Amino acid sequence: MNSQKILTIILGIVGVISAIFLFMIISTGDEAIEAGEASGAVNTFMFIAYAVLFVTLAVVLLFVLKGLFSGNIKKTLMTVGAFLAIVVISYVMSSGSDLDLKPFNDKGLGITEGISKNVGAGLYAFYILGILAIGSMLYGGAKKIFNK
Missing domain, CATH: 1.10.287 (Helix Hairpins)
Incomplete structure (x- = not known):
C-alpha cells in the first residue's frame, strides 16, 4: 500500500x-x-x-x-523570502494608532497599540496575499485562453 x-x-x-x-x-x-x-x-x-x-x-x-x-531549495527559499517581505511590508504599513482603543479597554479587553498594529499587519498581509492569489488565477486563466 x-x-x-x-x-x-x-x-x-x-x-x-x-x-x-x-x-x-x-x-x-x-x-x-x-x-x-x-x-x-x-x-x-x-x-x-x-x-x-x-x-x-x-x-x-x-x-x-x-x-x-x-x-529545488533555491526556488523554495525565494518563495519564503517573498512571503516574509510581504509580512514586513504589511507590518510597516500598519500604524496601530488609527483606532480609538478607549471603548475596547473600557470593556476590559486590554487592547494596546502593539496588538492593534499586529492585527492591522495581519489584515494587510491577508489583503496583499489575496490580491496576489486572485491575480495569479486570472493570469493563468488568461494565459490558457490566449495560448490555444
Missing part, C-alpha cells in the same frame, strides 16, 4: 472520530456547558483537538521539510 492510501485511510478515521466528538459536544447542550456541568467533557475534547492539531502540524512540517530538501 502506498503512503497516499494510508494517509487517506487515516484522514477518514480522524474525520469519523471528529464527527463523533462533535456530536457528543453538541448533545451536551449549551446550558450544561455554561453552568460548568460539562467542563470535564469539553476539556477532554479540547485536549484531544489540541493533540490532533499538533500531530497534523508535525506531519505537515515533516512533508514540507522532505519536499524542501528533495526539490
Whole structure:
C-alpha cells in the first residue's frame, strides 16, 4: 500500500472520530456547558483537538521539510523570502494608532497599540496575499485562453 492510501485511510478515521466528538459536544447542550456541568467533557475534547492539531502540524512540517530538501531549495527559499517581505511590508504599513482603543479597554479587553498594529499587519498581509492569489488565477486563466 502506498503512503497516499494510508494517509487517506487515516484522514477518514480522524474525520469519523471528529464527527463523533462533535456530536457528543453538541448533545451536551449549551446550558450544561455554561453552568460548568460539562467542563470535564469539553476539556477532554479540547485536549484531544489540541493533540490532533499538533500531530497534523508535525506531519505537515515533516512533508514540507522532505519536499524542501528533495526539490529545488533555491526556488523554495525565494518563495519564503517573498512571503516574509510581504509580512514586513504589511507590518510597516500598519500604524496601530488609527483606532480609538478607549471603548475596547473600557470593556476590559486590554487592547494596546502593539496588538492593534499586529492585527492591522495581519489584515494587510491577508489583503496583499489575496490580491496576489486572485491575480495569479486570472493570469493563468488568461494565459490558457490566449495560448490555444
